[in-house]
Each structure stands twice: as structure tokens, then as C-alpha cells.
Amino acid sequence: MYRYNLGLRFAAMVTEHGQRPALLFADGAVLTYEGLDRLADTVAGRLVARGARAGDVICLTSRKIPVVFAAIIACWKLGLSYAVVDRQSPPERLQRILDNCRPRLILADTTLAQRLQDCGWQGGDVLAIDDLTGCAAAVRSVAPVPVTGDHPAYIMYTSGSTGFPKGAVMTHRNLLNFIDWCRTEFEFGSGEVLANVNPLFFDNSVFDLYAALMNGATLLPCDRELLAHPEGLIAHLEAAGCTSWFSVPSLLIYLTRLNLLGPERLPGLRRFIFGGEGYPKAQLVRLWENFGHRAAFFNVYGPTECTCICSALRLGPETFADLDGLPPLGPLARNFEGLLLDEDGRPAAGEEGELCLLGPNVGAGYYRDPERTAAVFVQNPRQDAFRQIAYRTGDQVRRDPATGHLHFIGRRDNQIKHMGYRIELGEIEAALNGLPGVAEAGVVHVTFQGMKQILAAVAVNGTLTAREIKARLGSRLPDYMVPRRIVILEQLPKNANGKIDRRDIARRLEDPAVARKEENRP
Template identity: 35%
Template sequence: MPKLLQDYASRQAELRPNAVAVTLGRSSLTYGELETTSSQLAWRLREAGCRRGDRICLLIPKSPAAIVAMLGVIKADAAYIPVDLASPPARLAPMIRISEPWGALVSADTVMLLDDILKEIGEHSLKIGSIERCRLEGRLFASCFDMSEVDTYPSDPPEYENTADDIAHILFTSGSTGVPKGVPITHRNVIAFVEWARNYFRLEPGDRISGHTALHFDLSTFDVYGTLSAGAELHMVPPQLNLLPHGLAEFIRSNGLTQWFSVPSVLNFMAKHDVVMQNDFPTLKRMLWCGEVLPTPTLIHFMQRLPHVRFTNLYGPTEATIASSYYTVPECPRDALTPIPIGTACAGEELLVLDAHLNEVPPGEIGDLYIRGAGLSPGYWKDPEKTAAAFLPYPGASNPKDRIYKTGDLARRGEDGLIYFVGRADTQIKSRGYRIDLGEVEAAFHSLECLEECAVVALPTDGFEGNTICCAYVPRQGQSVSPPYLRRQASRLLPSYALPTRWLAMERLPKNANGKIDRPLLRNLFRHDTSAET
């Protein structure tokens, strides 16, 4: 087992230096090139003053150069912070400020963004490096080195001081108060999942793996290091294809992908536009999803068309590193309302369904879902209060490092021993005196053929209702869909008290930077759109 994440790349550079490691469009790097360039960058960062434990922000679009930057930073014993390039500077500035980075690496595409962030931050002492082969300058900064200067540095990496318990990167995840939380992830955290996943999915040098999500999203951690661990090829998906379902399908075909990994909303998009043909994607071996519930009708759509593909549901929050449980679907579901379990804990992990007193609840009963094991982050960056609230001592443990993480999700253990996701604790609402799970309501609407996309949210009220149930929907192309029609169709699947009372037809549901449905934005739209009534 490797000691540090960069050992994956170094090992593959020894075994297969001329094999392609990562590609995007016409840009690609072999394992030998990736190893040499990232090592030279590490030497340059060290010479510039970067030391063990320092943090470096990456303002670099998804590209082979970004992988060089990631490896170069960790080879310098530092930790990288991938920046969400789609977020506004006013949102990014607090994240960067709290991270207290030593420096940043910038590309030609992000000079203006860095300028705007620095304007928000004010006075700073960041060392700025250019990932281009020329020095970059903005209104408020000038880079102190560029990649044309690293060629003279050694091709072997500097000697490391880091251990597996040092931080490899910090990811920012949305907080309930709207202030993003920094989640530090150690080398050991990532390696624990990657080692399990490489063995379970049988990753090998011949694999051609998708890189769909942005690099600030935790799913990309598996894309990158899973690929490097196996000596496979990482095929980065151009961001412009995200809104082109036919383009995504063609990307899988033309690149001969063997593994696809994305959030479910991407698969919904492809299914609703019917872009997958019978027995399509002949090289594809695995289709994985994580981050949201995949509607069962979408799963049926893919399993019927791709009988040669293995389908696996992964579950896990950012705080537990990529995923903590898995369920490989044994056969195509017969019922569109059949729930898909989140399954069984990955090696080194444990899923616990507990009551308010942290006692295990009996099978079949709903409780709070906790995670224990190798993937747990050390806690929230510079926020001991939030850390103490979410990362709790394991009941009865004598070792203070034995902790459990409260996911904020509700779950139950089935009679089959598998764990079933029930919903977010904050999506269990009361309306007109009834307890309602919004996920169940949404699943009913996903089963309707007339809809391309839908999302169900709730707004609190001061009246008897307690909460108003709201449904945003996108009709399928060529379909005439009205709220009364949707109510009639859904009433065959839901009790009357669970039917939405406010509706909003849209051309496309809003998505956040991670590709998930932006539910806070939807709630705001309903809050301010008084016409969204039946």
C-alpha cells in the first residue's frame, strides 16, 4: 500500500512511463511526463519557500495541467485547495481567507477571477505561480514563476517529510448557514477508499476512466487517484458537454470508456433525452453514481439498454472521503418505485443507524445515519465548534480517535441487512399534521413519463399546513403538462396530503457547481414567485 498519494503516480511512471495518464481534448500527458513535470514543480515550490503543511489554492480549469499542479503541491509536502471557478469572487474570498494559503497557482483563464478574489480579500501575501509557460500578471498580482522555469529542476521528487496523516487537500462544502465549511482530507483517508475501490472494481491499466466532475468536488478524487493507482487513462469530460446529453453519450462511445462515474442528475439528463441506444457503449464495464438518489426509473432505463454493464450506487458525504458504502444492483428493478439501497460499508468503514441517545435502532426503524472508520476527515478546518457537533466519540470507545460522523441523513437497516437511505433529516417535514418525506414525494414524480426533471422542496408557513410542498418540473419535449394533470397522475401514487400545492414549470432545473439540483435556489424561487400556485 502506498504511503502517500503521489506514490501512485511515481509507481506507474516506473512501470509504464509511455502510457497515457490523463487526457482532455488534444492535451494529454504520459505517466513519465506527469511524474517529471510534477516533481520539477515541487522543487520550484520548495525553492519559493513552500514548506510542509502549507496550503496552495489551485485556480486552474479541469485539465492535465491541473493534475500536474495537484501532484506538485503534495510532492512539496503541502496541501492543495481546488477552487470552484464557477463561484462568484465574494463567495470564494472567505474560503481562501480562512484557508490562510501560502500561495496560489493560476492559469491564463483565471487571471481575472484571481484579481477579483484578491480585491475582495484586500491586503495579502500570497505567492502566485503560473501554471502556463509564461509569467501571468493581473491588476493586483504578478506571478513569481512559471512552468518554463521548472525544466532545469530534478525529475525525481524532493524527499518527503509528510506522513499519511498529513492533509492532502481541503474541499469546501456548503454549510447550513450558507457559509462553506472546509473539509481537510488526509492522504490516509483517500488511500483507504482508493485501495478498496481498485480491488472491488478491478481497476487495471487497460481501463479508460471518466473524469466528469469538477476538481473541487470530492467525486473527482476517485477519478484522479483511482486512475493513477491502476495505471489507467483518465479521460476528462469537457465542461461544455454537461448541457449536451447527446455529447456525453458520444464522449463515452468515442473514447471507449470502461468506467463512468457522475452524480445522478447527469444520468437523469441522458435518460430523459433518450440518448443511449440498445447495447450501446460496448466497452463500458461499470457505471457508478454518488451524491444524490438516482431515481429508479432512470436506473431501469440504463439497465435495460446496457445489460453488459455493472451498476453500483455509492454513498458518502465529503466528510467521509468520496464514499463509505456501496451497492451493486444485481438485476433490473421491476417496479419504478423500488428503493435502491446504499448497501454495505466499504472496507474499513461502518454505517450505524442510531437513535437520539446513540443506540442502534432495530431493523426496519428509521434513525440517524452515522459513519465510522478510515475515511473520516480530521474535522472542519479551523472550526472546533462545528467539528465537535458533527464528529462525536464512538459510544463506549476508549480511544479518543475512534469517532463517528453524523451525516444529517436518515436511514433504516432492512431485513436483508442492507442500509436504505430514507432522506435528509431536514427533508422530513410535517404538513397538515402528517409527517412526509420529500424524497418519497419526489420519487413518485420521477416515475411519471411526462417529466424530464423534477424536484420537490418545502417552505415553512405560519398556518395550519406547517409546510407548503412545492414541485418544480421540466416537461418532456413535446409534452403538454399542467399542475392539475400532474396532481391527478401523482394521486395514484401518493396520499392527498403529500401532494404539492405549489408548482413551477421550468425549461431546466438549476444546478449547483457539483451538478446537483440547487434546492436552496428553488426554495427562493418559490418564496418570491407568488404565481406558483395551482
């Protein structure tokens, strides 16, 4: 049996780097690897005392405070699966996530506790995070638990087209492979200081957390409140000697446009990694001009279902020979094999098709969701001698036969990437259609006011206004999924088959004059 696990890997880090800072917070608080390990044991003791056992699910608030990181490590040690939930999640979405994962315990801060109260949660035990923070007595003897590589380590929730989020499960084995790949691909050593600007409920944070704490590096957790003050964010990262940055391009574009990433900023930085969405070269070149001479640039790509990164490409000056489009996705990471499939799910004849991933980093499916798991975690169509699961990404790609690099072409479905978040437009439409007074709704992702935005066209029964619809959606969807603009139409345009014509909606809404006029209609 494969006995190595994340808890043992972290224990090796504590032995090797005990006195090094593991976490350095914006308020100046520091936890060394030994300190973090002690706090993790304390939390583990409390979890066990509250009845948590290997195989259980623990939900954690997304607040970036020491005890939350310690709780993640406690879960590694005890063979628990953790799911970080957005502490500001709308109550209905939170309820759906909790109904799916059925946590044994929820570690909640006051914000999340309030949300739980709002959604009337009665399904499990809630432990106030403040009780753990104040617990000084370390429990040094967590009983060893035989955690194997096949134990689930975490569940990461992502948008689902039916309106119900999907919980992607990653195992200890998936993550151990991912950690080793990160170390060699990005040449991480123990002297590294990694920014953690990604929210803990967002899959990019998997890289921050595991690449840092499993390689003896220092992680700089940056909470939402700090991100709202970008000058303070950059000043904090500079003071902490940040060497490595990973985020969605949207954040880098934002900081670049605010002139906070000039050539004199972040003097210790030697690595920019970006992914979660495409980085238009016309925008990226501005960052390259300021940092390309002293920092490595990596474009990474990958689905939540496969440890968040499956390809990485180190960019060079040749990337900017022209400024059209996006950089290539690059070659697949060594932990993956790729197949290109045609529309029928068979190996494609040419160099274009849906990317299908195989290998030790393919996750364990969606938690308690066999139907949606079976739809995309499929038998390798080239293998009938033994069971080998492949993950269908839904991403259409082209493979360059000369370099082997993959290029993103588009999606097979209505999934989009918006500010790095993976969003099913169908989930937004389902939320809109669930509102009393909404007759039908169509949601599109289009360029509006110079930016890609989510816009919605809605037909209503009665006098419902766009503003009222938006306000009501806020209780069902997270901020980043609520359409920026909602326009009321008498009826939605239909195509020849009688289906909602999203192309026509997009065409109408892309015109600011039309959108503004329609939006203001009662």
C-alpha cells in the same frame, strides 16, 4: 511512523505504467505516467521556489488542464494540502473559502485570477497557471519530504448552514485506503479508461482521480465546456474507449432523456457508477435496459467527510422488480463500520437511525473550524476505553436485518442533495437575508414542473423584485444554489411557534399557477 504516502504510491504507478497514458484530453493531448510525473516535478520545483512547504495549503483552479493535475501530484509529493476552487465561484463565496484555508499560493487561470481581483484578494501569492504551462525545464530532483499517512492531502469545500462553506480534510491514509478499496470493489486494472465528468471541486471527482491515477488507468478529463455539448461529450468518450463512468444520476438522466445513451453508444463501457444523490428506479431502468446486459451498475453513497464513498451496491435485475423509489444504498464498504444513532446521539434501539461512520476512511474534520468539527466528529458512543472518532452523517437510514443493506430515509436537518451537490438550505437563506431590502426568506426543495427544484419565498422592504434578488444572489452563491424561482410574499407564513413555516411555503410554491403569479408581482 506510517511513512507510506500518495507520492510514493504514484511513484510506483510511474515505475509500473510509465509509458501508459495517464491523462487523455478532449483536444487530443496525452500525458503518459512518466510525462505527468515530469510535469509534476516541474510544478513542485516552482512551488518550492515560491516558498511552499509541507503543511501549507495550495489552492488550484478547477480548470481541467495538464498542469492542474500535475499540481495535485506535486502536492502529494511535497506534503502540501490542495483545495480546488471553482474558477467561476461567486466572489463572496470564494473570499470565504480563501479566508478559511489561507493558501500559501493560488494557482490561477485567467478566469480565477479575475474572480480573485473581483473579491479584492490580497491574502496570498497568486501564480498564473500559464507560467507553469510554459515552463519546459523539468526539475527532476524534488527533495524528499517525509510525508506520513496523517498529512492532510486535500480540503474539499461543501455547503455550510451558516453561510460559510466547510472545508473537509482528507489525509493520505484516508485516500490510500480508499484507493485499495476501489481497486477490489470495482475490479480496476491498468487497462481501464475512466471518464472524469465531475468538476474537480466536487467530491465525486475524488473517485475519478484517485481510482484512475493510482491504479495505472487512463483518465479522460471532461471540462464544463465539453459537458455543455453532450453529443460531443459522448463522441469523445467513445473515441477514447471509455470503460468506466461515474457521475451523479442527474447527468445520466439528462443524457438518457436526450437519447444519447442508446444501446449502441459507448461500446467499450463496462461499468456505470452513480452516486451523490438518489437515482429513481423509474428513471434508472431506462439505462439498465440499454446497458444492463454488458455493464455493471453500482449505486454508491458517502459523505465528503469520509472520502466520498462509504457504500456500494452492485445492482441486478431484482432491483427492477418494482420501480418505486430508489435502489438501496447497499452494504458499507470494508473500510467502514456503521452505527445507527437515535435523536440523542445514543445507539438506536432498532434498525433505523442516523448513520454514524467509523474506520480508517473517516476524515480529519473541517479545516480551521473546531466548532463545526466537534459537532459531527464525535467520540464513538460505544467506546469509552480509547479515543475513536466517528462521523455523524446526518442521514437517516434503515438497515435491512436480512441483507445488512442500508436504505436512505431522509435528513435530520435542512441539507439537501441537488444535482448531486450537497446544499444547506440555510446557506441560501443566509445569503438571501444578507441582501439589502430582504426582510425574511424561506427556501425549500420541492417538485416543480416535474423536477426537484430549489425555490424561495421572500418578504421585502420596498420594491425589490424577484429578478433583482436573483441577480444579486448570483454574486454570493454558485449557480446550482441560486433558487430556480423566487416569489415575493407580503410576509412569510409562520407556524405556531412563530418560526417560518417551510411546509406551507412548499405547498404554495409547488402550485405552478401560484408560483408564477407571485413571482411576477413587483
